[in-house]
Amino acid sequence: MAVRIFLGAALITIIVAVFLTALQGHALRDTVLVVAVVIALVLAVFLAPVLQRPLADRPSEAMAAPSTGPSLGHILDALPAGVITIAADGRIVVFNAAAGEMFGVVADRANGRTLIEIVRNSELDRRVSATLRDGTTETIELMHVGAVERRLQVMTRPLDGDIKLGVLVIVTDQTRMRELEALRREFVSNVSHELRTPLTSVKLMVETLQSGVDLAAQEQFLANIAAETERMIALVEDLLDLARLESGKLELRLSTVDVSELCRQAVAAQRPRAKAAHINLVCSASQTPLMILADRDKLYQVLTNLLDNALRHTHAQDNVTLTVAPRNGEVTIEVADTGSGIASSALPHIFERFYVVDPARARGHSGTGLGLAIVKHIIEAHGGTIAAESELGAGSIFRCTLPVGLQTS
Amino acid sequence: MGRENFHRILDETQQNVLRMGSLVEEAITRAVDALSRSDVKLADEILRADDYIDDLNVLIETNCLNLLALQQPMASDLRTIAAMLDIIIDLERIGDHACDIAQITKNLANEPQLKPLIDIPLMAAKAREMLRESLDAFSHHDAEIAHAVPQKDDEVDRLYRKVFAELIQFMAKDAKAIGRASNLLLVALYLERIADHATNICERVVYMVEGVPRKLKRSVVEFDQVLAHSDEIMQSGPGSVDQPAGGQARS
Numbered sequence A: 001m002a003v004r005i006f007l008g009a010a011l012i013t014i015i016v017a018v019f020l021t022a023l024q025g026h027a028l029r030d031t032v033l034v035v036a037v038v039i040a041l042v043l044a045v046f047l048a049p050v051l052q053r054p055l056a057d058r059p060s061e062a063m064a065a066p067s068t069g070p071s072l073g074h075i076l077d078a079l080p081a082g083v084i085t086i087a088a089d090g091r092i093v094v095f096n097a098a099a100g101e102m103f104g105v106v107a108d109r110a111n112g113r114t115l116i117e118i119v120r121n122s123e124l125d126r127r128v129s130a131t132l133r134d135g136t137t138e139t140i141e142l143m144h145v146g147a148v149e150r151r152l153q154v155m156t157r158p159l160d161g162d163i164k165l166g167v168l169v170i171v172t173d174q175t176r177m178r179e180l181e182a183l184r185r186e187f188v189s190n191v192s193h194e195l196r197t198p199l200t201s202v203k204l205m206v207e208t209l210q211s212g213v214d215l216a217a218q219e220q221f222l223a224n225i226a227a228e229t230e231r232m233i234a235l236v237e238d239l240l241d242l243a244r245l246e247s248g249k250l251e252l253r254l255s256t257v258d259v260s261e262l263c264r265q266a267v268a269a270q271r272p273r274a275k276a277a278h279i280n281l282v283c284s285a286s287q288t289p290l291m292i293l294a295d296r297d298k299l300y301q302v303l304t305n306l307l308d309n310a311l312r313h314t315h316a317q318d319n320v321t322l323t324v325a326p327r328n329g330e331v332t333i334e335v336a337d338t339g340s341g342i343a344s345s346a347l348p349h350i351f352e353r354f355y356v357v358d359p360a361r362a363r364g365h366s367g368t369g370l371g372l373a374i375v376k377h378i379i380e381a382h383g384g385t386i387a388a389e390s391e392l393g394a395g396s397i398f399r400c401t402l403p404v405g406l407q408t409s
Numbered sequence B: 001m002g003r004e005n006f007h008r009i010l011d012e013t014q015q016n017v018l019r020m021g022s023l024v025e026e027a028i029t030r031a032v033d034a035l036s037r038s039d040v041k042l043a044d045e046i047l048r049a050d051d052y053i054d055d056l057n058v059l060i061e062t063n064c065l066n067l068l069a070l071q072q073p074m075a076s077d078l079r080t081i082a083a084m085l086d087i088i089i090d091l092e093r094i095g096d097h098a099c100d101i102a103q104i105t106k107n108l109a110n111e112p113q114l115k116p117l118i119d120i121p122l123m124a125a126k127a128r129e130m131l132r133e134s135l136d137a138f139s140h141h142d143a144e145i146a147h148a149v150p151q152k153d154d155e156v157d158r159l160y161r162k163v164f165a166e167l168i169q170f171m172a173k174d175a176k177a178i179g180r181a182s183n184l185l186l187v188a189l190y191l192e193r194i195a196d197h198a199t200n201i202c203e204r205v206v207y208m209v210e211g212v213p214r215k216l217k218r219s220v221v222e223f224d225q226v227l228a229h230s231d232e233i234m235q236s237g238p239g240s241v242d243q244p245a246g247g248q249a250r251s
Helices: A001-023 A029-053 A070-076 A097-104 A121-134 A176-209 A215-247 A258-274 A294-312 A371-381 B003-037 B040-071 B075-107 B119-140 B141-173 B175-210 B220-228 B229-236
Strands: A080-089 A091-094 A138-145 A149-160 A164-173 A254-258 A279-283 A291-295 A319-327 A330-337 A385-391 A395-403
Touching: A001 A080, A001 B175, A070 A097, A080 A097, A091 B040, A121 A138, A121 A149, A121 A164, A121 B003, A138 A371, A138 B003, A176 A215, A215 A371, A254 A258, A254 A294, A254 A330, A258 A279, A258 A291, A258 A294, A258 A330, A291 A294, A294 A319, A294 A395, A371 A385, A371 A395, B003 B040, B003 B075, B003 B119, B003 B175, B003 B220, B040 B075, B075 B119, B075 B175, B119 B141, B119 B175, B141 B175
Parallel strands: A279 A319
Antiparallel strands: A080 A091, A080 A164, A138 A149, A149 A164, A254 A291, A319 A330, A330 A395, A385 A395
């Protein structure tokens, strides 16, 4: 800036000098001289504040040029929270990308529109209108049903200056947190139920024994107490197993295992239960040994958990089939059932700890929601993979693939 | 009333149609949720909330009639007002169906579930999706979205036939299940009707944007024939227009 002023002044001086030289002896010479002095004085008046300003305050060339840093829009779009600003006339001024994702709308289409045109949620609409009208700040939690259902926490705050400027809305997605809370409550409820039932049974039998019964009855009751105790121990072992698996402290006791024989044994152990429920249980395994390197007990637990899960969700006259076969240098174990199936929305979650697909449907014989989580950890600890396919009302297939030699993950 | 005021009221009325739409969408979700969980308290809330939907209906209708009477709107403004008068009828009926489902929830509250609800929530999700997209089409004056929505009605109809067949089987096997099964049949019917109402809304949006009334589940060729032979049809009754080659029959 100072350079430009200096160059400008120099140019004017040169022009005046040329004029004066040209006008030597001319009557206008004095007039031109006076005009040149006036211009110099005016320039001095404008230059003085600039020249008096400390150097540090003068804008540098770099700052005078347009900035190439992030704009406010970039910053807003990078925020994880939804930010919406609504002007006093009810039109949207700011609608960032996170808000667009939470409400399932294209953020770019929002500016200049009203909130109800873009986000059809009557509770949000009422809250924003109230804030615009009354100037109240409030935080609420609401459910938004778009293409996906989300639980959102919404804070509305008035933007005030000398006049009402509008409303600021901050939105955070609480869906996952609420799901986890619900899972935790479900788990505590299931574990309490699973423990309370055998404990109640044990208590009753102990009280009966204390009141005095004959020898035959004593033996029966003691056998039942032992069975119920085993059941509670198994539950606690599952919990501890899962804790160990998740912390990476599980040690595999590896040996050469005939998977075909193991599958036949697992199916045989479940046959009485399947027969009692009138479910057709089939094992399709070759008589030729199929050897892999694995932890025999853990692999048996995988098969038991998968069969237990299939029998739990299958009805009378339905089928459960366990198939084991070599495929592409690996061993594939499939447990297929023709039972109630799993909704596509639940499929991504079924291997999560504590997850129970449909508590209402499984009422009376629900598990703890740990079985499949344990299966996944064990299979992955062996370097294998597990996947599930399902169709509601038609049944499910759980497919495990294990390497023949151990490949630890 | 100046022209600026006219556009302000027209704009506010469109906002109110969207408000009514959002209330109705939420009512469907909550009604099926209440049915799945046998939640009588939620069912009562839905029944109470219907009054607000009805109030909005009256407000919108009044505003529309005032605009027609006092402003003599033309062209797209006239079509918008005419479309809104039709759309709120469909929305009001959808709200009533949500209330009917809530009432069935109360009727079945003390009875064991006949079977876990699988297809009915799927029907509800599909019908709600159709309604949401039809209101998107209205909000954005987008005929392209409006044309696409009715194609999804076939899926709702398919689910309805499946639920119908399954519930008839229940009733045939067990006479004690007739009461519960017939109530669930009504729920499925209401959801199928909600999907049809969403199609109706799309037809009004197409009229609003394109200026020509259309039945979206019939081919354009077939409908133009209806318009061309309207006098003949009025005199002769149903079946008086030949199906053109390649035309789609109404499902």
